[in-house]
Amino acid sequence: IFLMALSMELAPSMPREGRNWFRPEDTRPKARRLIFRLAPAPSGPFPDSLRPVAHIPQPGPVDAAPVTARWQAMLDVLKHARRRATRLARTIQRWQAAGVAKxxxxxxxxxxxxxxxxxxxxxxxxxxxxxxxxxxxxxx
The missing domain is CATH 1.20.5 (Single alpha-helices involved in coiled-coils or other helix-helix interfaces)
Incomplete structure (x- = not known):
């Protein structure tokens, strides 16, 4: 998907009409889904990998829900690969315009x-x- 996004030549995007952020249209809470990230998250002040382990995981049954959610998220990305690549290409355009390091x-x-x-x-x-x-x- 990253290679597809880098190979796309996109026309400049048209600005959208602004939204009223002070009055939400729908007040119901939205369902949350696990998102398969296409780009790494920006690093924070201290990487979690360097923090001491709070507890040692014990052997036993593994919860299948997180694995299944990641699998579903990956299948969703592959199902809509062109749309995801276009979105990533727009993000890469914004990064280049902002002068983000390569x-x-x-x-x-x-x-x-x-x-x-x-x-x-x-x-x-x-x-x-x-x-x-x-x-x-x-x-x-």
Whole structure:
């Protein structure tokens, strides 16, 4: 999807009519869904991965709901790939206009443990994405 978004040439978007944020049209609470993120979240002041572990997880049954929700979110992204790529392309346009630094995709670690064909695809994706990002304005 990221490669699709980088290859799109979009016309400038037309500004929309503003909304009245002070008077909501619908006051019912909206149902929340798990969203499969296409871009990494901005880092905060202290990464959670460096925090001490509060408790050690015990072996036992695993709740299937989070895994099922992530699977459904991924299937939704793949089902509407063109729409998601267009949305991501608009986001990338805004990032470039705002002067955000060019992202760099690191090679996948431990590809030698994958099957040879999957390792080749994993390595090819990182180089293809970095080549597509080459036309990003240099901020350095």
């Amino acid at each position: 992202p760099y995709v690191l090679p996948m670690a431990r590809t030698h443990r994958l099957k040879p064909d999957l390792g080749l695809i994993a390595g090819a994706f990182t180089s293809l994405i970095n080549q597509a990002l080459a036309r990003w304005p240099d901020t350095g």
